[in-house]
Amino acid sequence: xxxxxxxxxxxxxxxxxxxxxxxxxxxxxxxxxxxxxxxxxxxxxxxxxxxxxxxxxxxxxxxxxxxxxxxxxxxxxxxxxxxxxxxxxxxxxxxxxxxxxxxxxxxxxxxxxxxxxxxxxxxxxxxxxxxxxxxxxxxxxxxxxxxxxxxxxxxxxxxxxxxxxxxxxxxxxxxxxxxxxxxxxxxxxxxxxxxxxxxxxxxxxxxxxxxxxxxxxxxxxxxxxxxxxxxxx
Numbered sequence: 724x725x726x727x728x729x730x731x732x733x734x735x736x737x738x739x740x741x742x743x744x745x746x747x748x749x750x751x752x753x754x755x756x757x758x759x760x761x762x763x764x765x766x767x768x769x770x771x772x773x774x775x776x777x778x779x780x781x782x783x784x785x786x787x788x789x790x791x792x793x794x795x796x797x798x799x800x801x802x803x804x805x806x807x808x809x810x811x812x813x814x815x816x817x818x819x820x821x822x823x824x825x826x827x828x829x830x831x832x833x834x835x836x837x838x839x840x841x842x843x844x845x846x847x848x849x850x851x852x853x854x855x856x857x858x859x860x861x862x863x864x865x866x867x868x869x870x871x872x873x874x875x876x877x878x879x880x881x882x883x884x885x886x887x888x889x890x891x892x893x894x895x896x897x898x899x900x901x902x903x904x905x906x907x908x909x910x911x912x913x914x915x916x917x918x919x920x921x922x923x924x925x926x927x928x929x930x931x932x933x934x935x936x937x938x939x940x941x942x943x944x945x946x947x948x949x950x951x952x953x954x955x956x
Contacts, residue, residue: 776810877951
């Protein structure tokens, strides 16, 4: 993949694990490997320390919603960190994919409630959460879907929204390609990760699409945080 090949966001490519007929053994290994991949590149520990933990309290439970939980590792990690810090966090994680729900139910976690649902489903039933997050979700969405997600996020949150995603770039593409090549046969982590980078936004592209009140912030390594804070909080 050349620099020219990454010059524009490629929305025509589709990740292999999104295929309903994909190999289920490879999909299961992919879900399990998300824990390692996200620990290395997603930066959620920093996000937790700087943006989420200051909002938590040891006595009053804070509610958090993870949209599109995938392998469930981010929701579990946030619940674990809060518990270790002696802070009260009630975490709900949703994903519309039944295969993702089957995966997380193999490892029950008292700190997280997993549910098959979309953000629109939660808006329709009148749910609200103090903090709303997602990981690696934005690059899956077309413009209309992104607009709908952000509107749902504004409705669902009482305080903070953090959508954490990739930022398209040649260096990140090359490093990820080399680092995950040994995983290419056993799971979708290698191929789908590269497709994800090709589908992801650059900062200027995302800023042009988001409504007023949303902030786009770069984060190392080659990531974007799309954040929103409720007025008056």
